[in-house]
Amino acid sequence: MMMLSRIAVALSLGTVVLAFSVLLPDARAGGADDALYARENLVAWCIVPFDAAKRGPKARSEMLRGLGLRRCAYDWRSEHVPTFEEEIRQYAAHEIEFFAFWGAHEEAFRLFQKHGLAPQIWQTAPSPEGEGNEERVRRAARALMPLVERTRTLGFPLGLYNHGGWGGEPENLVAVCRYLRTTEKADHVGIVYNFHHGHDHLEGIEDALAAMKPYLLCLNLNGMNDRPEPKILPIGKGKHDDRLLALVEASGYEGPIGILDHRSEVDAEIALKANLEGLAAWRKKEKTVSR
Numbered sequence: 001m002m003m004l005s006r007i008a009v010a011l012s013l014g015t016v017v018l019a020f021s022v023l024l025p026d027a028r029a030g031g032a033d034d035a036l037y038a039r040e041n042l043v044a045w046c047i048v049p050f051d052a053a054k055r056g057p058k059a060r061s062e063m064l065r066g067l068g069l070r071r072c073a074y075d076w077r078s079e080h081v082p083t084f085e086e087e088i089r090q091y092a093a094h095e096i097e098f099f100a101f102w103g104a105h106e107e108a109f110r111l112f113q114k115h116g117l118a119p120q121i122w123q124t125a126p127s128p129e130g131e132g133n134e135e136r137v138r139r140a141a142r143a144l145m146p147l148v149e150r151t152r153t154l155g156f157p158l159g160l161y162n163h164g165g166w167g168g169e170p171e172n173l174v175a176v177c178r179y180l181r182t183t184e185k186a187d188h189v190g191i192v193y194n195f196h197h198g199h200d201h202l203e204g205i206e207d208a209l210a211a212m213k214p215y216l217l218c219l220n221l222n223g224m225n226d227r228p229e230p231k232i233l234p235i236g237k238g239k240h241d242d243r244l245l246a247l248v249e250a251s252g253y254e255g256p257i258g259i260l261d262h263r264s265e266v267d268a269e270i271a272l273k274a275n276l277e278g279l280a281a282w283r284k285k286e287k288t289v290s291r
Contacts, residue, residue, distance in 0.1 A: 036249055037257060037279050043071040043099050044272055045220055046262035048080060053267045057087040061094035063269045067276065073100035073122065073218070073258060084108050088115050099256065100159070100192075100218065104147055109154060118155050120217055122192050123147055125160040125167030125176060137175045140167060141184070144176070148186050159192035159217040168197055170208035177215045191215040195244070196222035196232055196262065202240060209251050219248065220258030223278070232262045234271070236278025245282050 035041060044064055055063060064072060074087065088111055091098050100120040101108055112119060128139035144160075151158040160177055162168035167176070173191050180186040191212050201208050202224065223233025224240040235241060248257075259279075261271035 034283060036254065037245075037283060039068045039276070040070055041257055042069055042276075043073050043218060043220075043256050043258040044069050044260075044268075045073045045100075045258040046075055046260040047072070047268040047272065048075050049077045050075075050261045050264050050266075051268035052263075052265055053269070055268070057083055057090040060087075060268075061090040061096055064096050065094045067269065067272055069272065070095065071097045071099040071256065073102070073120075074098065075102040076105075081105070081107060085111050085115075088112075088117065104150070109150070112156070113154065118157075120157045120159050120192070121147070121151050122159045122161045122218075124163040125173055127165035127167040133172070133175070136166060137172070137179050140172075140176045141179045144180065144189075145184070148180060148184060148189060152186060152188055156188070157217055158186075158189045160189065161192045162194055162197050164197055170198075170201060170212055174211050174215060189215075190217035192218045192220065194220040194222070194258075195224055196220070196228075196260070199224065199226070199228045199231075202226070205244070206247060209247065209253070213251060213253055216253060216255055218256045218258055219253060220260060221245075221248075221275070222260065232260070234274035234278050235259065236281055237274075241278070242282065242285075245279075246286070 047060065051060070053059075060072075064070075072091065076084075080087075084105075084107060088098060090096075092115070098117050098119050100122050101112075102122050104121065104123070123144070126140045126143045128136050128143060130136035130139050148158060160167075160173050162170070162173060166172055170193070173193070177189055177191055180189045193212055193216060198205070221235050221244075223235050223238030224244060225233070225238050226240075235245075259272060259275040261268040263271060
């Protein structure tokens with residue numbers, strides 16, 4: 001009888017727990033919904049030469065750490081070359097991932113090997129002339145081949161970066177990337193798409209994202225109006241931001257998300273914080289609407 005009583009109590013407790021699990025929201029499911037725009041998935045971009053505060057490697061690392069950001073895509077100018085290694089060391093000391101590097105530089109490549117790093121290499125997709133689109137795709141691919149082979153040897157992902165022109169059009173980014181993967185077996189080549197260079201793509205952005213998605217290495221956000229006036233806006237300040245953030249989330253893309261400064265008159269910390277606040281406000285609004 002005592003054994004039966006214990007079983008009955010256990011069953012009753014199980015029923016209560018099950019009832020509560022049905023009534024309470026699933027915290028893990030909520031976390032999955034938030035993962036795309038969570039801070040650990042964000043990449044700080046355009047915060048080195050564009051930083052009005054002119055931070056050095058240590059101060060930049062402290063700033064990123066203070067904002068809860070753990071990844072940085074490194075843009076640079078010639079004056080930053082002497083501090084490449086210090087940047088790497090400070091990121092390591094502050095547990096910041098050296099996520100990506102702008103362009104190609106042999107000293108940087110040597111240091112990445114020395115420190116056991118394999119960042120993405122972001123390179124503007126070329127815009128060659130040619131008779132017909134297929135010829136332009138072949139010429140763009142040929143122009144990229146030295147860097148394709150160099151990054152292949154080093155084991156670095158290579159991201160074709162939209163920066164205007166023919167090469168910055170989504171369909172051409174996809175075509176060049178597909179050509180390199182199929183013809184040159186360069187599976188390490190992908191796409192880095194930037195909203196701040198994509199105002200002309202807004203009308204067909206849903207189809208463009210769907211086409212680029214299999215190749216996307218990173219997607220860099222920006223506040224977006226109809227035209228680039230101004231070109232750079234904090235997330236949440238643009239006319240199309242709610243639609244674009246929802247579209248990206250619904251697309252199934254699960255990769256890294258970039259947020260940027262890109263304004264030399266603005267302190268990078270202030271710019272990044274404005275983007276973080278814009279993302280947080282959108283997430284809060286979306287949760288309220290979905291209830």
